[in-house]
Amino acid sequence: MTLQGIISTKSGYFYFRGLSPWVHHFCLTFGSNEDSDLTHIFESGLSRWIRCLSKQLVKIQLKGVVVIVGNYGSGKTEVAINLAVYHKRAGIDVRIADLDVVNPYFRTREAKGPLSNLGIDVVLPPKQYLQADLPILSPEVAGSIRQPGELTLLDVGGDDAGATILASLENEFKATSPRVLQVINPLRPFTETHQGCLKVRAAIESASKLTVNGLIGNANLIDDTRLDDIYDGYRFVSELSEHSGLPLELITAGRALLPSLDMDRFACPVLPIDRQLVPPWQKPVEFDQADISG
Amino acid sequence: MGKVLMKGNEAIGEAAIRAGCLNYFAYPITPQSEVAEYLSRRLPEAGGVFLQGESEVAVSYMIFGAAACGERVFTTSSSPGISLMSEGISYITAGQCPAVFVNIMRGGPGLGGILPSQADYMQSVKGGGHGDYKLLVMAPASVQEAVEMMMSAFALAEKYRNPVMILGDGLIGQMMEPVEFPDALKAKPSNKDDWATNGMATRSRNQRNLVKTLYLDPEELNAHNLMLRAKYEQMEKEEVRYEAYNVDEDYKLLIVSYGTMSRVCRTAIDNLKDQGIEIGMIRPQTLFPFPKTAIYDAAGKKSCRAALCVEMCMGQMVEDVERSVSGQRPVHWYGKCGGEVPTPEEVIEEVRKLVK
Numbered sequence: 001m002t003l004q005g006i007i008s009t010k011s012g013y014f015y016f017r018g019l020s021p022w023v024h025h026f027c028l029t030f031g032s033n034e035d036s037d038l039t040h041i042f043e044s045g046l047s048r049w050i051r052c053l054s055k056q057l058v059k060i061q062l063k064g065v066v067v068i069v070g071n072y073g074s075g076k077t078e079v080a081i082n083l084a085v086y087h088k089r090a091g092i093d094v095r096i097a098d099l100d101v102v103n104p105y106f107r108t109r110e111a112k113g114p115l116s117n118l119g120i121d122v123v124l125p126p127k128q129y130l131q132a133d134l135p136i137l138s139p140e141v142a143g144s145i146r147q148p149g150e151l152t153l154l155d156v157g158g159d160d161a162g163a164t165i166l167a168s169l170e171n172e173f174k175a176t177s178p179r180v181l182q183v184i185n186p187l188r189p190f191t192e193t194h195q196g197c198l199k200v201r202a203a204i205e206s207a208s209k210l211t212v213n214g215l216i217g218n219a220n221l222i223d224d225t226r227l228d229d230i231y232d233g234y235r236f237v238s239e240l241s242e243h244s245g246l247p248l249e250l251i252t253a254g255r256a257l258l259p260s261l262d263m264d265r266f267a268c269p270v271l272p273i274d275r276q277l278v279p280p281w282q283k284p285v286e287f288d289q290a291d292i293s294g
Numbered sequence: 295m296g297k298v299l300m301k302g303n304e305a306i307g308e309a310a311i312r313a314g315c316l317n318y319f320a321y322p323i324t325p326q327s328e329v330a331e332y333l334s335r336r337l338p339e340a341g342g343v344f345l346q347g348e349s350e351v352a353v354s355y356m357i358f359g360a361a362a363c364g365e366r367v368f369t370t371s372s373s374p375g376i377s378l379m380s381e382g383i384s385y386i387t388a389g390q391c392p393a394v395f396v397n398i399m400r401g402g403p404g405l406g407g408i409l410p411s412q413a414d415y416m417q418s419v420k421g422g423g424h425g426d427y428k429l430l431v432m433a434p435a436s437v438q439e440a441v442e443m444m445m446s447a448f449a450l451a452e453k454y455r456n457p458v459m460i461l462g463d464g465l466i467g468q469m470m471e472p473v474e475f476p477d478a479l480k481a482k483p484s485n486k487d488d489w490a491t492n493g494m495a496t497r498s499r500n501q502r503n504l505v506k507t508l509y510l511d512p513e514e515l516n517a518h519n520l521m522l523r524a525k526y527e528q529m530e531k532e533e534v535r536y537e538a539y540n541v542d543e544d545y546k547l548l549i550v551s552y553g554t555m556s557r558v559c560r561t562a563i564d565n566l567k568d569q570g571i572e573i574g575m576i577r578p579q580t581l582f583p584f585p586k587t588a589i590y591d592a593a594g595k596k597s598c599r600a601a602l603c604v605e606m607c608m609g610q611m612v613e614d615v616e617r618s619v620s621g622q623r624p625v626h627w628y629g630k631c632g633g634e635v636p637t638p639e640e641v642i643e644e645v646r647k648l649v650k
Contacts, residue, residue, distance in 0.1 A: 131408065220299065224297060
């Protein structure tokens with residue numbers, strides 16, 4: 001793979017870790033040394049960009065069963081969809097199951113088309129119940145937990161009410177050890193304090209009979225998100241992580257904000273969000289099919 | 295306080311608290327149940343009361359009772375629930391009590407479906423319940439506007455001693471948008487002691503307040519209705535609100551659309567502008583009183599050939615648009631029912647048929 005090839009890959013963010021030493025190696029291979037012009041050009045022209053990408057867009061590597069929980073409206077579905085696409089792009093087989101039985105609109109099922117087109121297996125309730133506000137769980141879900149393949153993401157409804165459905169899968173979860181990640185947007189009501197987040201966590205754990213074992217920071221105001229919202233949100237979840245002992249798995253940022261973000265500020269990976277759940281007067285960001293190598 | 299990200303339903307609940315309303319009675323129904331969900335947590339913190347009624351009929355009379363006592367009070371429901379409340383709403387208007395009703399509409403008739411709809415236009419604007427009464431009906435197009443309308447609704451309800459309705463489609467309740475809350479409503483009802491059954495502490499023994507809806511004397515009932523009618527005429531003079539979009543251009547067609555449907559139309563208008571076609575829009579923010587004059591003037595513009603009413607129902611607003619256009623131009627209709635929101639592309643296709 002050429003340097004050009006790597007840089008031009010849209011999903012290339014994920015492969016840049018350790019690129020700086022590679023550039024160094026490239027320079028040495030071509031007979032340059034640390035002080036040469038070529039090195040200098042690389043260091044000055046690309047360094048900031050590469051440092052930013054290599055340091056920060058650290059690979060997210062989720063495996064097995066991953067349960068996405070959180071308070072109502074924390075952004076679980078958008079995160080789950082983008083995690084599915086991210087891993088698919090990295091060549092991993094992904095299944096995503098819509099377990100949202102509390103939300104009547106804006107559910108994973110609305111992004112079924114684009115996800116299926118990318119080869120992601122989308123598990124939904126039976127078709128005739130798709131638009132119902134009934135607690136219907138597809139039998140496929142239990143099967144997916146028993147045999148999760150490389151990665152099975154479960155997108156669960158909000159709060160303890162939404163997480164209650166997980167308790168009915170208690171037997172299935174016994175055989176696996178799921179990652180249960182709590183999505184937190186500190187710009188949402190009830191999770192603007194650490195105490196609020198921990199209260200949500202306790203309620204979800206009690207309703208789901210599962211233990212939350214990681215955090216996802218999802219600070220955003222949708223289109224009104226400013227860089228400071230991401231920085232402040234990161235600080236908020238980092239402190240919560242320290243305070244609670246729960247590892248901070250990743251934070252998110254809308255794709256448009258990524259180039260302006262100072263990645264040096266983050267010690268965890270950043271998941272780019274291509275927004276899918278939009279009102280009818282907006283268009284979801286189209287996933288680039290070419291990125292999926294299969 | 296900076297911006298927060300809120301669902302319309304949550305923001306409506308929060309706006310009520312900030313408007314000084316600490317009484318909320320409701321019965322859950324999709325797609326507005328989050329209001330109750332939110333207020334069941336927030337109202338006790340704020341020192342208020344959330345009580346779930348045994349039905350929407352019961353709720354409407356709980357509202358009547360609290361309002362008659364001079365308490366600021368509101369409820370939320372969705373289409374079938376509002377149908378059940380309609381009897382109580384008629385009584386509250388007759389008893390001249392201020393209250394706020396929020397209808398987050400779903401598809402009908404009957405149980406219909408849970409997706410967005412605007413099929414309760416007639417019910418809200420032309421009655422619903424029995425007798426000669428009107429509600430002041432406001433239709434937000436964004437979560438921010440829902441907040442602002444909620445906060446002004448209480449003051450308007452108190453000004454007219456008449457219920458105000460916030461009419462939103464399911465999307466208004468369900469979508470999340472960043473919102474900022476304006477300063478809390480400062481105005482307290484100044485005339486409460488003149489009419490509310492709020493105890494004798496503030497008045498002498500011979501000054502009893504009575505809230506009633508029964509008028510057996512026909513002359514008295516006629517006078518009562520004339521007095522109500524005068525209030526509705528005053529609303530038509532003082533409370534009309536609308537937004538005009540792209541009306542400075544020489545548009546060939548005037549769209550009339552409200553709520554989230556108008557945002558789809560706005561995208562369509564922007565896209566058509568890029569294609570060299572100018573379309574104007576009047577978005578009623580109040581459905582009663584209806585922005586008749588604005589629509590008359592906008593449709594009468596020289597370049598304008600026709601009006602198009604776009605709504606998520608089978609054309610319930612058309613007669614009001616026709617009445618406003620007053621025969622100057624033909625009035626067409628485009629819409630969908632059942633939960634599918636027309637896309638900007640579909641609106642564009644419809645517009646193209648009319649302006650070709």
